[in-house]
Amino acid sequence: MSTYAIIETGGQQLRVEPGRFYNIRHFASLMPSELEQNTKILIYRVLMIRRESDINIGHPWLRGAVVKGRILHSCLENKIMIYKMICKKKTRRKLGYRQKSTRFVVDSIFLDGEEIYK
Template identity: 35%
Template sequence: MLLPYGILEMCGRQFWIEPTRYYDILQFANRSVPSMSKTLLFNKILLLNENKKGLNIKIGHPFLDDTIFRAKLVDQGLGSKVQIFKMKSKKKFRKRFGYRTQYVRLHFDSILEIKSFKNYHLLTE
């Protein structure tokens, strides 16, 4: 059995989104992160399958105009540490550094038709 799903473009990547699931994405670039448990709306939807049998599929050109995904910001955190080691042989040059990628955990709860969304934080990139 296939749940309703959609393909959403967010932070330069495309995600297969199903309602009632959690997704870890890279932290929003060049944008202040909203506070915890704030409701977010995403409108860059590329494809939407509304029913379980796959009979009603909408494809955007490039995005759908009348549909949004609603998500709730659940958690912010850091990914695993990435170690980078540079070395030049026979030159006694060694350099080691690393970083941890920041991520945001979102819980997508529903797919909505655009009617009115005054109290939501709409994310468009």
């Protein structure tokens, strides 16, 4: 809990720590053909960095803050079932949907060119 960053990617905000992996719905800057294993990624949309008792907050993003990571693999989320029924018309419709996601691991967090350690 000593060092973490809050980033914005894939339409959501995530609290990330170095050495942990996370699932992201999609990376807007990468094409699907570039989502291969061990592809290095840099995330510049860093909203906040906490280091020990220091807290740096961006407006809206921090300048000079970078989260470096690499892609582990692409995967599919659990299936979501959509069931639509119109009662007095005797119509039913059942659909299933699986969201594509990408698992990545955070290697390090940089602030103004200086690496922040755990």
